[in-house]
Amino acid sequence: MIDKEKENLALEYFEKAYRLHIGGKIQEAIKAYRKSLQYYPTAKAHTYLGWALSLEKKFEEAIEECKIAIELDPDYGNPYNDIGTYLLALNKYDDAVYWFQKALDAKDYSTRYIPFYHLGKIYELRGSYFTALKYYSDSLELNPEFEPAKTAYYKLIAMMN
Secondary structure, three states: OOHHHHHHHHHHHHHHHHHHHHOOOHHHHHHHHHHHHHHOOOHHHHHHHHHHHHHOOOHHHHHHHHHHHHHHOOOEOHHHHHHHHHHHHOOOHHHHHHHHHHHHHOOEOOOOHHHHHHHHHHHHHOOOHHHHHHHHHHHHHHOOOOHHHHHHHHHHHHHHO
């Protein structure tokens, strides 16, 4: 099979996986992501497989998928943020900060407001409220409609008064 055919099959399976994923059929989505990766591995497919695995609380496997994604495309920001999110879920805050910072430095990343928000949560949990407010503010500067950052920002302001 020529590479273009493999790429097309990989894309078909990826799109099927994503539909299953969004539809809540996580086990089926995981199988379809893996099938996509058998045909043609991409950073996006590894990242989304990691996301699906994380929904099953398989954080270590999810992290490994994201690391593979980074090897394939070090400029793609999503897997850095996702690793940070999984480490956050595991209460590994120091490690998570490292990965969120890497996400902010990634060249190909359109949702930088998300790691700013997560950094705010970490600093809020640590009791560094002014640093947390700065990160929430940075998140809102990039996306003023991002409700989690907006809620966290105003809730923290109210708590500090």
